[in-house]
Amino acid sequence: MATNLVVRNIEPSVAQALKEAAARHGRxxxxxxxxxxxxxxxxPARRTFxxxxxxxxxxxxxxxFNLRQG
Structure with a gap:
């Protein structure tokens, strides 16, 4: 199920960077x-032991790694 998210009080430089990144990626x-x-x-994908x-x-x-070294 999709949910809406509202982000407020973003610095103008951050908003501009988001717009520029979006333009670079064509979205x-x-x-x-x-x-x-x-x-x-x-x-992240879990790695096996x-x-x-x-x-x-x-x-x-x-x-x-020998603990009994003399």
Whole structure:
């Protein structure tokens, strides 16, 4: 279900920047505003534990992590 949102007391420079961004993207200021909100509030895709481990750099040796070093 769509909901209306009214934003008040926006600085003129911010409103102008929104209009310019909208023109660059070929859409209305309202559509640009929706896209900015959508992008800002979107949840990032969750990575699996396996993906996180695989992205870690391969540095050091097993001995570097030995807690019983003399």
């Amino acid at each position: 209305s200021a309202e559509a640009e505003h929706r896209e900015i909100l959508r992008a800002a509030l979107a949840q 396996k993906d996180v481990l695989a992205s870690m750099p391969d540095v050091g040796t097993d001995e570097d």
